[in-house]
Amino acid sequence: MAQTLSEQILSRAAGRPVRAGEVATVAVDLVMMHDSLSPSIIRIIEDELGAGQVWDPERVAVVIDHVAPAATVQTAEKQNEVRRWAQRQGIRHFYDVGRGISHPVLVEEGVAQPGMVIVGSDSHSTAYGCVGAFGSGMGSTDIALAAATGRTWFRVPETVLVRAVGTHKGVPLRFRPGVSAKDLALRAARELRADGATYAAVEWHGVEFLTVMERMTLATLSIEVGAKAGIVPPVGIDVQAPEWLRVEEGASYSRIVEVDLDTLEPQVSAPSFVDNVSDLSDLGRVPVDVVYLGTCTNGHYEDMAAAARILKGKHVAPGVRMMVVPASRDALLRATEDGTLATLIAAGAALGTPGCGACIGRHMGVLGPGETCLFTGNRNFRGRMGSPEANIYLASAEVAAATALTGYIAHPQEIL
Amino acid sequence: MSRVWIFGQDINTDQIVPGRFAPIMLKNEDDLRKYPFVEHRPDFAGTVRPGDIIVAGNNFGCGSSREYAPLALKMVGVGAIVAPLFARIFFRNALNLGIPCFTADLTAQLRDGQEVELNLEDGLILTDDGRRIELPPPPVFLREVWAAGGIVPFYRQHGRFPGESAQ
Numbered sequence: 001m002a003q004t005l006s007e008q009i010l011s012r013a014a015g016r017p018v019r020a021g022e023v024a025t026v027a028v029d030l031v032m033m034h035d036s037l038s039p040s041i042i043r044i045i046e047d048e049l050g051a052g053q054v055w056d057p058e059r060v061a062v063v064i065d066h067v068a069p070a071a072t073v074q075t076a077e078k079q080n081e082v083r084r085w086a087q088r089q090g091i092r093h094f095y096d097v098g099r100g101i102s103h104p105v106l107v108e109e110g111v112a113q114p115g116m117v118i119v120g121s122d123s124h125s126t127a128y129g130c131v132g133a134f135g136s137g138m139g140s141t142d143i144a145l146a147a148a149t150g151r152t153w154f155r156v157p158e159t160v161l162v163r164a165v166g167t168h169k170g171v172p173l174r175f176r177p178g179v180s181a182k183d184l185a186l187r188a189a190r191e192l193r194a195d196g197a198t199y200a201a202v203e204w205h206g207v208e209f210l211t212v213m214e215r216m217t218l219a220t221l222s223i224e225v226g227a228k229a230g231i232v233p234p235v236g237i238d239v240q241a242p243e244w245l246r247v248e249e250g251a252s253y254s255r256i257v258e259v260d261l262d263t264l265e266p267q268v269s270a271p272s273f274v275d276n277v278s279d280l281s282d283l284g285r286v287p288v289d290v291v292y293l294g295t296c297t298n299g300h301y302e303d304m305a306a307a308a309r310i311l312k313g314k315h316v317a318p319g320v321r322m323m324v325v326p327a328s329r330d331a332l333l334r335a336t337e338d339g340t341l342a343t344l345i346a347a348g349a350a351l352g353t354p355g356c357g358a359c360i361g362r363h364m365g366v367l368g369p370g371e372t373c374l375f376t377g378n379r380n381f382r383g384r385m386g387s388p389e390a391n392i393y394l395a396s397a398e399v400a401a402a403t404a405l406t407g408y409i410a411h412p413q414e415i416l
Numbered sequence: 417m418s419r420v421w422i423f424g425q426d427i428n429t430d431q432i433v434p435g436r437f438a439p440i441m442l443k444n445e446d447d448l449r450k451y452p453f454v455e456h457r458p459d460f461a462g463t464v465r466p467g468d469i470i471v472a473g474n475n476f477g478c479g480s481s482r483e484y485a486p487l488a489l490k491m492v493g494v495g496a497i498v499a500p501l502f503a504r505i506f507f508r509n510a511l512n513l514g515i516p517c518f519t520a521d522l523t524a525q526l527r528d529g530q531e532v533e534l535n536l537e538d539g540l541i542l543t544d545d546g547r548r549i550e551l552p553p554p555p556v557f558l559r560e561v562w563a564a565g566g567i568v569p570f571y572r573q574h575g576r577f578p579g580e581s582a583q
């Protein structure tokens with residue numbers, strides 16, 4: 001019988017054919033942990049599980065990205081403990097301050113591959129679906145068990161299909177000017193709502209024209225509709241997909257959502273729920289204090305380049321602060337080499353170290369009470385970026401750049 | 417007696433414990449007990465008593481994977497959480513820590529601040545006005561984990577994951 005991508009991947013990992021709804025123990029291919037939860041994960045591995053060694057130091061990745069560089073003496077001390085532990089364990093895929101956010105880094109390094117089961121101590125571990133992996137976020141205890149044993153359990157998820165459609169018959173689909181993957185993802189969240197894919201996986205079809213990192217925008221936002229994994233079929237990108245991994249006709253989907261790219265407009269998620277989405281044109285005039293371009297969702301080279309095209313030769317509006325925090329060192333290097341970064345900085349942007357930055361309100365541009373931020377990230381929960389009295393609007397890098405220029409949330413076409 | 421704490425829908429982990437109060441940001445990790453709902457419901461941490469019940473709307477615990485969100489609830493002794501739907505990472509974390517979660521919508525049947533008796537063995541809530549509310553029995557594999565006191569003791573006892581037949 002035809003299987004969804006999640007069923008294919010979990011069947012291989014379980015060593016037997018599995019179907020949506022059943023509980024299966026599976027072998028994991030990669031376990032990711034980051035600085036924020038590693039101290040508790042290490043404590044569980046050592047003290048509660050009594051495991052001296054991780055199951056396979058080649059297949060446990062440790063990334064210092066959440067508070068990178070350290071913001072306080074405590075975080076510095078805890079990161080040092082994580083560094084020492086990773087060294088003792090012989091962790092090969094250890095990435096320190098400045099390398100970037102775990103998700104893009106593990107993709108750039110080729111560690112995350114199509115068909116893998118990847119579990120990470122970060123809810124946005126759905127990100128690995130950008131290369132066709134089954135990526136899923138878990139808490140400290142689950143990650144500790146996976147790192148110690150190389151296995152975990154899943155209820156095999158049903159799959160919600162989100163399909164991009166349009167009238168460009170025979171040629172690849174494309175977005176209208178000023179529209180991008182973020183708008184597709186937010187449009188889907190608007191349809192599915194925050195719990196629309198809980199316990200399910202999301203497959204994103206019709207997006208073969210997107211780059212790997214644009215696909216990461218879709219994959220990371222899958223958790224915001226509750227999904228266990230968010231997978232883009234690995235075609236149209238430069239990866240070696242295993243032969244058994246492909247979309248099968250007749251696979252069963254619990255729900256199908258279509259998004260018409262011919263009419264899709266820039267979307268904005270208003271405070272303080274990700275599914276509180278409307279067309280930008282219906283939003284009214286929203287003045288902002290801060291524009292923040294970054295995160296594993298939209299801090300990629302593509303995002304910086306899109307923003308630079310809009311900001312070129314212009315300057316951020318008076319009274320607006322613009323932060324750019326690249327998702328990874330590779331993205332930063334690429335933006336440096338082709339002048340993208342110079343354009344952004346000349347326009348008035350402030351640059352942060354590649355990493356999570358202020359996405360979780362710990363450092364590098366946290367928001368004060370009463371401030372409004374246009375954020376290219378994935379969560380606008382109250383207090384997410386600092387003060388609970390700050391307002392966070394989510395949108396694409398294109399909208400971020402237009403907003404930086406005008407001082408209010410603006411359509412990129414107003415500028416170009 | 418247990419006190420009922422009613423919460424709305426889509427309660428996210430940033431509302432349960434904001435990221436700025438993560439254990440790695442604290443001098444003393446035990447201070448985590450001061451922060452459950454610190455901004456969303458500031459009277460909670462100071463007045464919640466062991467055995468109290470959180471009764472919430474849909475999609476409880478959505479958002480991040482931070483296990484310190486349910487851990488903070490465990491530290492203050494939350495006896496059970498009842499919601500029509502739990503976000504999956506939160507549900508796993510709570511299960512792993514041994515916090516009983518029941519899938520039911522009781523927000524219309526119970527009042528905030530109501531005193532009730534929670535009987536976990538029989539899956540019953542007895543209200544002060546004499547009603548018996550049955551909690552839906554969780555699937556067997558979840559009950560196995562609770563019985564062991566969490567996923568780590570379960571794994572240590574059985575050498576396997578829940579749902580997997582004994583070798």
Ligand code: SF4
Binds near residue numbers: 122124295296297356
């Ligand atoms: S950028 Fe934000 S969402 Fe992405 S991994 Fe870091 S904290 Fe999580």
